Amino acid sequence: MTGAAPRLVDIAESAGVSVATASRALSGREGVSAAVAERVKQIAESLGYIANVHARSLAGGTTSSVGLVIHEVADPYFSEIASGVMRVAGRQGLSVQMCHSGRDPQIELRQLRTLIANRVGVIVVAGSGYLDQEAERSIHRELTRFTQAGGRVVAIGRHQHATDAVLPANTDGGHAVTRHLLELGHRRIAVIAGSLGLTTVADRLTGVHRALSAAGLGEQDVPVVEAPFTREGGKAATLELLERYPDRTAVLALNDDMAIGALSVLRSRSLRVPDDMSVTGFDDVPVAADLSPSLTTVRLPMQQMGEKALELALRPPAKRPRRVVMPATLVERGSSGPPRSS
Amino acid sequence: MTGAAPRLVDIAESAGVSVATASRALSGREGVSAAVAERVKQIAESLGYIANVHARSLAGGTTSSVGLVIHEVADPYFSEIASGVMRVAGRQGLSVQMCHSGRDPQIELRQLRTLIANRVGVIVVAGSGYLDQEAERSIHRELTRFTQAGGRVVAIGRHQHATDAVLPANTDGGHAVTRHLLELGHRRIAVIAGSLGLTTVADRLTGVHRALSAAGLGEQDVPVVEAPFTREGGKAATLELLERYPDRTAVLALNDDMAIGALSVLRSRSLRVPDDMSVTGFDDVPVAADLSPSLTTVRLPMQQMGEKALELALRPPAKRPRRVVMPATLVERGSSGPPRSS
DNA sequence: CTGAAAGCGCTTACAG
DNA sequence: CTGAAAGCGCTTACAG
Numbered sequence: 001m002t003g004a005a006p007r008l009v010d011i012a013e014s015a016g017v018s019v020a021t022a023s024r025a026l027s028g029r030e031g032v033s034a035a036v037a038e039r040v041k042q043i044a045e046s047l048g049y050i051a052n053v054h055a056r057s058l059a060g061g062t063t064s065s066v067g068l069v070i071h072e073v074a075d076p077y078f079s080e081i082a083s084g085v086m087r088v089a090g091r092q093g094l095s096v097q098m099c100h101s102g103r104d105p106q107i108e109l110r111q112l113r114t115l116i117a118n119r120v121g122v123i124v125v126a127g128s129g130y131l132d133q134e135a136e137r138s139i140h141r142e143l144t145r146f147t148q149a150g151g152r153v154v155a156i157g158r159h160q161h162a163t164d165a166v167l168p169a170n171t172d173g174g175h176a177v178t179r180h181l182l183e184l185g186h187r188r189i190a191v192i193a194g195s196l197g198l199t200t201v202a203d204r205l206t207g208v209h210r211a212l213s214a215a216g217l218g219e220q221d222v223p224v225v226e227a228p229f230t231r232e233g234g235k236a237a238t239l240e241l242l243e244r245y246p247d248r249t250a251v252l253a254l255n256d257d258m259a260i261g262a263l264s265v266l267r268s269r270s271l272r273v274p275d276d277m278s279v280t281g282f283d284d285v286p287v288a289a290d291l292s293p294s295l296t297t298v299r300l301p302m303q304q305m306g307e308k309a310l311e312l313a314l315r316p317p318a319k320r321p322r323r324v325v326m327p328a329t330l331v332e333r334g335s336s337g338p339p340r341s342s
Numbered sequence: 343m344t345g346a347a348p349r350l351v352d353i354a355e356s357a358g359v360s361v362a363t364a365s366r367a368l369s370g371r372e373g374v375s376a377a378v379a380e381r382v383k384q385i386a387e388s389l390g391y392i393a394n395v396h397a398r399s400l401a402g403g404t405t406s407s408v409g410l411v412i413h414e415v416a417d418p419y420f421s422e423i424a425s426g427v428m429r430v431a432g433r434q435g436l437s438v439q440m441c442h443s444g445r446d447p448q449i450e451l452r453q454l455r456t457l458i459a460n461r462v463g464v465i466v467v468a469g470s471g472y473l474d475q476e477a478e479r480s481i482h483r484e485l486t487r488f489t490q491a492g493g494r495v496v497a498i499g500r501h502q503h504a505t506d507a508v509l510p511a512n513t514d515g516g517h518a519v520t521r522h523l524l525e526l527g528h529r530r531i532a533v534i535a536g537s538l539g540l541t542t543v544a545d546r547l548t549g550v551h552r553a554l555s556a557a558g559l560g561e562q563d564v565p566v567v568e569a570p571f572t573r574e575g576g577k578a579a580t581l582e583l584l585e586r587y588p589d590r591t592a593v594l595a596l597n598d599d600m601a602i603g604a605l606s607v608l609r610s611r612s613l614r615v616p617d618d619m620s621v622t623g624f625d626d627v628p629v630a631a632d633l634s635p636s637l638t639t640v641r642l643p644m645q646q647m648g649e650k651a652l653e654l655a656l657r658p659p660a661k662r663p664r665r666v667v668m669p670a671t672l673v674e675r676g677s678s679g680p681p682r683s684s
Numbered sequence: 685c686t687g688a689a690a691g692c693g694c695t696t697a698c699a700g
Numbered sequence: 701c702t703g704a705a706a707g708c709g710c711t712t713a714c715a716g
Binding site (some may be wrong): 005116 | 346368390393395397400407416418421422426428429437438439441442456457459461487491579590602606609627635645
């Protein structure tokens with residue numbers, strides 16, 4: 001074996017045609033007799049020819065790959081979104097290049113530059129923007145340049161960069177789940193939240209506060225404990241909450257991961273859910289329904305959000321950024337109930 | 343704005359040097375005066391220059407991307423692996439191109455060809471091989487060609503293609519969890535399994551049978567209900583099991599997803615776990631510890647498996663395929679206990 | 685329908 | 701240390 005992958009010129013030679021003809025035949029373009037096209041394809045097949053995408057992209061100015069920036073693929077919120085993106089990409093024959101931002105604007109910027117270097121045609125950025133103005137500016141600049149060079153950008157979640165976006169109804173969701181707890185009779189609620197610097201957190205919290213104030217409660221009535229937006233963060237926040245605000249009857253977690261952490265801590269303290277404490281989540285990750293008690297939460301159609309984002313990106317840009325709002329639906333399950341009558 | 347991304351020649355021109363010098367300066371190669379290098383870098387920075395990876399790869403014959411084939415990213419087993427791969431890739435400045443095989447050898451083949459077309463330097467294939475010989479052959483052929491052309495392939499899980507591999511101790515794990523149930527006193531066990539055509543399933547089952555026979559039980563004593571290797575599959579299999587084998591005292595699921603499905607069905611039937619029925623899983627996905635009851639399972643270090651796989655791929659190939667076995671550890675939690683004394 | 689040639693944006697010997 | 705030139709493997713006008 002030679003060890004070298006066959007090139008187009010090898011196929012052309014073997015078929016006794018020019019590379020131009022071979023190229024046309026293989027890409028199914030017009031202007032090649034059926035017989036020749038057939039022969040070329042046959043030969044390519046038998047030689048195991050696979051066109052070099054780099055050469056193709058350089059020569060043709062085309063690209064068949066999309067970049068996907070997520071915070072962390074092991075986080076089910078993002079893996080669901082990624083799955084949706086991959087499904088559409090698979091259908092369209094596109095490759096997806098995935099990278100982690102780790103919720104760090106510096107890293108996000110670096111990853112974006114890598115994607116641009118790789119000449120992806122589309123970039124889907126999932127996960128909230130940062131409230132850090134400075135960091136956002138550099139990201140914005142890079143994305144603008146990319147767009148001006150013909151790239152397409154779609155954000156999932158609110159993003160500083162004005163672009164087409166798929167927006168989960170975070171505020172609505174925060175409102176709905178808060179009202180749910182209020183209607184059950186809870187007044188002594190505590191919120192456990194991821195970093196307040198994330199727009200996702202800020203938006204959900206806005207919904208919470210809106211529902212609170214509609215019920216005559218103020219922000220000061222509902223403490224917000226901040227911690228990492230993860231299961232571990234949920235545990236830490238719940239521990240702190242139990243210590244500092246022992247009178248609470250409901251824990252409103254701003255994502256399911258934190259809620260799962262809360263359930264775990266409550267179980268270890270032998271506090272019954274929902275009898276002693278109600279717990280609610282946000283996102284409705286797949287496992288939420290299978291927890292015990294099953295988790296009352298706000299459903300976001302994550303896979304669809306991923307699909308929709310790439311579909312938007314594949315359409316030609318509109319004059320003004322398109323915004324697709326994805327509904328947030330309250331899902332009442334076993335983890336929430338009336339407060340203990342203390 | 344022109345709309346076109348600046349090229350190396352633009353930088354060179356702007357800096358008053360040749361493209362050769364500019365290229366050397368930007369890639370930090372030797373043979374450029376510090377002053378010139380500095381100036382070139384400055385200009386590149388200010389113009390927002392990002393080298394075209396396609397051109398670079400074509401010219402230099404290098405590649406900075408790795409391909410990752412997994413069954414489905416929304417499956418936590420694979421998202422954990424993917425996370426490990428991405429972590430190492432991030433450290434090394436490599437891009438990762440991810441694709442789904444959907445546990446379909448035809449699709450896997452197509453995805454491999456796409457990765458090869460994209461001239462990735464490394465391919466990590468996660469997920470078991472298929473027992474389907476025919477399908478494996480084409481995949482094997484493609485990977486061999488890739489390797490001969492200088493590519494590196496590492497499999498996670500047993501794979502027909504003889505290559506460096508990270509091998510979870512599936513058989514050991516199957517053995518350990520079965521012995522655990524036997525030691526608790528269970529004799530009337532049922533297995534719920536993903537497709538028997540997957541090597542992962544076959545290997546885990548081998549461990550189960552080995553432990554069974556060591557305890558004087560035969561394969562015919564332990565029915566195996568086959569269903570999709572998912573939560574839904576776990577539900578379906580458990581429903582069938584309850585109907586066909588009502589005397590069972592333990593459900594041994596061959597992955598956590600199926601176990602979660604089983605727990606869900608048992609709960610809806612008001613069967614208590616582990617009092618009425620023990621349930622065990624396999625993998626130890628993050629949520630397993632947070633279920634209620636928490637899931638007894640076999641831990642596989644999935645993130646590490648992903649990391650290890652890419653690390654292996656980044657080392658030069660050895661004469662003979664390297665095999666790294668990753669230990670499977672029994673994790674005893676709340677979902678298993680002695681059988682009801684009926 | 686087919687081919688010769690230019691060119692995509694880089695890198696890397698080869699000279700100087 | 702620096703530059704002119706060839707070449708990576710394709711595609712796409714441009715001729716014929």
